[in-house]
Amino acid sequence: MNFLVCISRTPDTTSKITFEADSRKLKEDGLVFILNPYDEWYALVKAIELKEKFGGQVDVIHVGNSNAEVVMRKALAIGADAAFRIDIEPDSSWEVAKYISDFAKTKAYDLILLGKETIDHNGSETGAMVAEFMDLPYISYCNKLDIDGTKATIAREIEGGTETSEVNLPFVLSAAKGLAEQRIPNMKGIMDAKKKPLDIIAVDKLGSDLELVRFELPPVKSGVKMLAVDDMDALIKILHEEAKVI
Amino acid sequence: MVLVYIEIHQGEIKKSGLEAICFAAQIAKLKSSPLTALVLSNSDSLAGLGNYGVQNVLVANQNIDGSDSQNLCALISQVAEKNQANYIVLSNSSIGKSVAGRLAVRLNRPLVSGVNTILEEGGKLIFRKSVYSGKASAYYTSKNDKAIIALSPNSISPSKSGDSNATVSSVEIAVQPSKIKLLDRNLVKGKIPLAEADTVVSAGRGMKEPGNWGMIEELADLIGASTACSRPVADIGWRPHHEHVGQTGIAIKPNLYIAIGISGAIQHLAGVNSSRKIIVINKDPEAPFFKAADYGICGDLFEVVPKLNEAIRKFKSSNS
Numbered sequence: 235m236n237f238l239v240c241i242s243r244t245p246d247t248t249s250k251i252t253f254e255a256d257s258r259k260l261k262e263d264g265l266v267f268i269l270n271p272y273d274e275w276y277a278l279v280k281a282i283e284l285k286e287k288f289g290g291q292v293d294v295i296h297v298g299n300s301n302a303e304v305v306m307r308k309a310l311a312i313g314a315d316a317a318f319r320i321d322i323e324p325d326s327s328w329e330v331a332k333y334i335s336d337f338a339k340t341k342a343y344d345l346i347l348l349g350k351e352t353i354d355h356n357g358s359e360t361g362a363m364v365a366e367f368m369d370l371p372y373i374s375y376c377n378k379l380d381i382d383g384t385k386a387t388i389a390r391e392i393e394g395g396t397e398t399s400e401v402n403l404p405f406v407l408s409a410a411k412g413l414a415e416q417r418i419p420n421m422k423g424i425m426d427a428k429k430k431p432l433d434i435i436a437v438d439k440l441g442s443d444l445e446l447v448r449f450e451l452p453p454v455k456s457g458v459k460m461l462a463v464d465d466m467d468a469l470i471k472i473l474h475e476e477a478k479v480i
Numbered sequence: 481m482v483l484v485y486i487e488i489h490q491g492e493i494k495k496s497g498l499e500a501i502c503f504a505a506q507i508a509k510l511k512s513s514p515l516t517a518l519v520l521s522n523s524d525s526l527a528g529l530g531n532y533g534v535q536n537v538l539v540a541n542q543n544i545d546g547s548d549s550q551n552l553c554a555l556i557s558q559v560a561e562k563n564q565a566n567y568i569v570l571s572n573s574s575i576g577k578s579v580a581g582r583l584a585v586r587l588n589r590p591l592v593s594g595v596n597t598i599l600e601e602g603g604k605l606i607f608r609k610s611v612y613s614g615k616a617s618a619y620y621t622s623k624n625d626k627a628i629i630a631l632s633p634n635s636i637s638p639s640k641s642g643d644s645n646a647t648v649s650s651v652e653i654a655v656q657p658s659k660i661k662l663l664d665r666n667l668v669k670g671k672i673p674l675a676e677a678d679t680v681v682s683a684g685r686g687m688k689e690p691g692n693w694g695m696i697e698e699l700a701d702l703i704g705a706s707t708a709c710s711r712p713v714a715d716i717g718w719r720p721h722h723e724h725v726g727q728t729g730i731a732i733k734p735n736l737y738i739a740i741g742i743s744g745a746i747q748h749l750a751g752v753n754s755s756r757k758i759i760v761i762n763k764d765p766e767a768p769f770f771k772a773a774d775y776g777i778c779g780d781l782f783e784v785v786p787k788l789n790e791a792i793r794k795f796k797s798s799n800s
């Protein structure tokens with residue numbers, strides 16, 4: 235069984251975010267970049283678990299520049315077999331999905347896995363787009379997956395509950411918490427990763443109709459107003475007049 | 481034309497659906513174009529959507545389950561093409577998210593998801609969304625004045641804009657049989673999904689043990705709130721996972737968020753700092769949450785919360 239895991243690189247959440255002078259690009263110096271947690275902890279590890287069970291190959295793919303090679307090596311150290319980097323800086327999820335699906339169409343994957351979202355843009359956009367380009371079913375926010383022959387049984391999170399469904403391979407899924415248990419790369423994994431292939435694929439820039447106008451930092455909070463610990467009247471007033479919940 | 485897809489749940493228009501309509505009405509107004517709403521099943525309240533700026537409601541009575549994004553995409557894209565819709569608006573719900581990306585590909589136009597505000601600059605429509613876990617905003621526009629917009633829940637308060645009925649008609653679109661077989665759908669009954677909740681009461685490790693949550697649930701009941709929790713509390717099984725908010729849990733933006741016995745770690749704030757008002761109850765004056773709060777009470781939650789519940793009860797009985 236062959237698996238493709240789409241991996242992205244994001245600033246660590248504890249990062250202080252600032253932008254270049256034109257307000258259109260994140261200032262990257264001084265930031266720590268990580269493998270997007272949903273891709274690493276859940277999508278990648280689930281693919282590796284399935285490979286361990288059924289045999290086959292786990293490929294990881296990233297669309298972006300060479301800065302991502304550190305996190306790609308980490309994916310190899312965790313247990314992916316081969317890595318592919320589409321060498322272009324995408325401006326939209328649409329482009330990311332187009333490059334990924336063009337690549338995937340040249341291979342025969344049984345399952346394509348993505349993270350539920352990137353923690354920088356919180357878009358949750360790419361999975362559905364890959365599925366549409368490939369004309370495959372898409373199941374988002376999976377937190378449980380069992381495969382039996384060509385049939386997959388999946389549990390997923392929806393607003394206010396859960397849903398279980400059945401679908402035949404191949405399909406596209408996005409991974410949420412619960413799908414797998416995080417794995418920490420060990421020394422052997424890290425050594426092996428150095429010998430695993432990391433192919434760089436040159437492509438033409440597609441461009442998109444989406445235009446980023448600017449980034450903006452939010453206004454600083456005016457500061458907390460502390461209330462005396464026994465001043466319930468003040469709290470009641472806030473709940474009644476400001477929040478209007480009572 | 482502007483097209484808005486809205487979800488109907490047990491015969492009722494979802495709150496997030498009404499928000500999507502009002503947002504779509506803003507686009508329609510700026511573009512001076514008509515607004516059409518598309519739904520999967522009939523509901524008595526559809527004609528009343530005229531009050532929110534909708535001219536036409538199309539009801540697709542085919543047996544489509546909204547959770548199959550392939551079928552839903554086939555439906556929405558065909559309706560959009562037939563009616564030459566330039567902007568398509570949906571709610572950024574789990575259904576909305578899984579179909580929005582498909583529509584962007586099928587109709588070949590940009591997607592802006594998680595949008596919370598629209599503005600007009602130099603004749604262009606600009607859409608704002610929150611990025612980097614709420615630490616910044618990004619503004620996007622579509623170069624060809626066509627886009628798919630997925631609206632973040634709780635971004636706008638729906639209000640009536642007129643007083644007229646929408647025409648309701650049915651629409652027949654052929655779609656393929658679904659490739660996904662739904663086995664079971666389990667909804668927590670009676671509760672508003674956290675992502676859509678207006679008011680949220682949340683508690684963390686400061687609660688000491690799961691048996692202490694009675695006062696949190698009581699407070700939530702008293703003010704009509706949903707309950708949430710910090711991650712460690714869900715991890716150790718004190719609270720169900722669907723209550724976990726933050727970077728790795730659900731991102732919420734209620735009008736009011738009350739955080740009790742939660743330190744306010746950056747990963748927690750990532751999911752809640754878009755809340756309109758934040759009240760923090762914590763005994764540690766140095767708790768980082770106070771920096772993100774509008775109001776703070778520095779004290780022992782085991783004293784403050786019961787006292788607050790009592791005060792609310794008193795207030796309610798003297799005002800009813």
Ligand SMILES: Cc1cc2nc3c(=O)[nH]c(=O)nc-3n(C[C@H](O)[C@H](O)[C@H](O)COP(=O)(O)OP(=O)(O)OC[C@H]3O[C@@H](n4cnc5c(N)ncnc54)[C@H](O)[C@@H]3O)c2cc1C
Nearest residue numbers: 684685686710711726727728741742743747748763764781
């Ligand atoms: C990659 C990553 C992702 C994460 N994602 C999330 C996430 O999505 N959501 C999340 O919540 N966390 C997340 N975390 C964990 C986060 O870093 C914090 O550890 C967590 O939020 C702390 O939970 P807490 O505030 O309940 O507990 P604690 O940090 O233990 O804080 C308890 C608070 O209660 C107060 N307290 C104690 N007793 C009382 C009392 N009697 N009265 C009043 N106050 C009292 C204390 O002063 C303290 O501030 C993540 C961490 C990592 C590394």
Ligand SMILES: Nc1ncnc2c1ncn2[C@@H]1O[C@H](COP(=O)(O)O)[C@@H](O)[C@H]1O
Nearest residue numbers: 240241297348349351352357358359360
């Ligand atoms: N540049 C990229 N290269 C490869 N995969 C990506 C890239 N960006 C996003 N993804 C995948 O798409 C998922 C959802 O991302 P997003 O739509 O940006 O929230 C991520 O969790 C990754 O699995």
